Amino acid sequence: MHPELEQLLVLQDRQQKIKQIQTEVETLPLQRNSLEAQLASSAAGIEALKHRGRHVEVDRKKLELDVGTRAESIARLKTQQYQTRKNDEFQAIGHEIERYENEIRKIEDEELELMVEADKIKAELTAEKKKGTIVRESIARQTKDLEAKSTTLQSRLEELTKERAEIAGKIEEDLLSRFERLFKSKGDAGIVALEREVCTGCHMKVTTQTAHRVKAGKEIVSCENCGRILYDAA
Numbered sequence: 679m680h681p682e683l684e685q686l687l688v689l690q691d692r693q694q695k696i697k698q699i700q701t702e703v704e705t706l707p708l709q710r711n712s713l714e715a716q717l718a719s720s721a722a723g724i725e726a727l728k729h730r731g732r733h734v735e736v737d738r739k740k741l742e743l744d745v746g747t748r749a750e751s752i753a754r755l756k757t758q759q760y761q762t763r764k765n766d767e768f769q770a771i772g773h774e775i776e777r778y779e780n781e782i783r784k785i786e787d788e789e790l791e792l793m794v795e796a797d798k799i800k801a802e803l804t805a806e807k808k809k810g811t812i813v814r815e816s817i818a819r820q821t822k823d824l825e826a827k828s829t830t831l832q833s834r835l836e837e838l839t840k841e842r843a844e845i846a847g848k849i850e851e852d853l854l855s856r857f858e859r860l861f862k863s864k865g866d867a868g869i870v871a872l873e874r875e876v877c878t879g880c881h882m883k884v885t886t887q888t889a890h891r892v893k894a895g896k897e898i899v900s901c902e903n904c905g906r907i908l909y910d911a912a
């Protein structure tokens with residue numbers, strides 16, 4: 679093979695690896711964001727349950743006060759009832775006391791429901807907090823792994839960039855810039871193998887004459903379809 683083509687192949691290998699690593703590095707912030715979103719969602723779940731719990735507690739206290747006012751009314755009415763001498767007034771007060779007592783029973787039923795609800799929320803909150811701890815631990819581990827990966831990728835990138843620069847320094851300038859243009863515009867490779875007269879870059883058959891020139895290996899030959907530099911696969 680043409681020695682310059684060999685160098686180009688090594689250069690291309692490094693450039694492809696660099697590109698691959700750069701793509702991987704680009705996904706790191708996305709992975710971090712996803713972890714942060716998981717964390718926020720777990721915290722939001724806990725916060726929502728706490729909020730519900732506070733709400734139920736406020737409602738329950740309000741009912742407790744309602745019971746309290748009615749109990750005071752009953753006490754006052756009982757004093758009045760004790761003091762009265764009129765039979766019909768005694769009975770009327772008795773009805774009123776009964777009415778308040780019925781109301782208290784109803785409110786106490788509601789209170790009981792709220793207490794059941796509060797217990798349910800408490801249990802949910804305990805479960806959610808437990809889940810949150812597991813999520814936090816898992817995320818801390820994943821974040822650490824991401825940091826380690828990022829460091830590894832960065833140092834590998836530096837190594838490859840240095841290697842690439844060294845190889846590039848040995849390649850003739852015109853050929854290098856021709857290759858760079860191709861590598862950039864094609865996105866995958868600037869130099870590809872010719873296999874059974876087919877360019878492996880564009881998968882088109884080249885002319886017999888082109889194939890012969892590639893096989894001879896005495897000059898730099900491009901695919902007449904895609905422009906990529908060709909080397910003999912055999």
Ligand SMILES: [Zn+2]
Pocket residue numbers: 877878879880881882901902903904905906
């Ligand atoms: Zn081609």
